[in-house]
Amino acid sequence: MNIAAIWEFIAGDSRRAPVAVAIAIVVAIVLVRTAPASSIAGVAFACIVALGLAAAVFERT
Amino acid sequence: MNGWTLAGTSFLASAVEAVEALTIVLAVGVARSWPIALRATAYALLALAAIVAVFGPLLHLIPIDALKLIVGIVLTLFGLAWLRKAILRYAGRKSVRNEDVAYERQIEALRAVEEAQADKIGFVTAFKAVLIEGLEVAIIVVTFGAGSTLALGWSAAGAACAVALVALAGLALKAPASRVPENTMKFVVGVMLTSFGTFWTGEGLGVAWWGADLSLLFLAVFYLAASAVLVAIARAPRTVRA
Secondary structure, eight states: OOHHHHHHHHHTTOSHHHHHHHHHHHHHHHHHHHSSSHHHHHHHHHHHHHHHHHHHHTOOO | OOHHHHHHHHHHHHHHHHHHHHHHHHHHHHHTOHHHHHHHHHHHHHHHHHHHHHHGGGGGGSOHHHHHHHHHHHHHHHHHHHHHHHHHHHTTSSOOOOHHHHHHHHHHHHHHSOHHHHHHHHHHHHHHHHHHHHHHHHHHHHHHTTTOHHHHHHHHHHHHHHHHHHHHHHHHHOSOGGGSOHHHHHHHHHHHHHHHHHHHHHHHHTOOOTTGGGHHHHHHHHHHHHHHHHHHHHHSOOOOOO
């Protein structure tokens, strides 16, 4: 099994969802270090992931 | 983390994989012979046990925060892929996977090949299906149970119940697994996987979740509501400008 097959097995055929998760991770890392409460980073992560899901639903694959 | 929640999530996720494996085993059993299908299943389970025994303990060498981060990201991606497909199917933008069709295709393919090779192909088909779906169940068990030995126990118990229940259902019904509402199951599992993935990724990054494990429930409600809204939007007919 090659890397591409493993990746497709995990992430499916959407390109937007993995990009959203990557953005959410970067934003969460920044917010964990700078925000007054780390739970803000968690909320931001969840919201960006939900937006990524919305983008993936209307994505042409 | 609540053990019953963990076991329930592992149960649902494992049940989906078990139903897929059962469909192929049933097809091989009907098209060729039950001894071949059952022997392939038994060999696949032995191979699976060996793989888990060799590679499973290696996961404990990884620091727990790093493990939660990696597992969390994988679960989030996995959950989003399932959720996306389930939303598109509910919205009528993607055909609902019909296990009956998969079952009939499998039987047709098996009957089309030469008799001499059919038994061998039937064996390999059932073996491969059980091994791959079984590996997916093993990954689900290990990832959900990554937190502690107790969590691993709950996760394994949930998966074992699911596999046993699906196997019993298969033996009792001896019919394609399409009677299980697969899309509903995938929708619920997608919400749960995404919620667990978000929770663990957050913990891996150093997020102290409000309400600790209780936040899992809030995350599940949030993703469920978001998905329901997306189904409604995706289902709505598009207006065409004149």
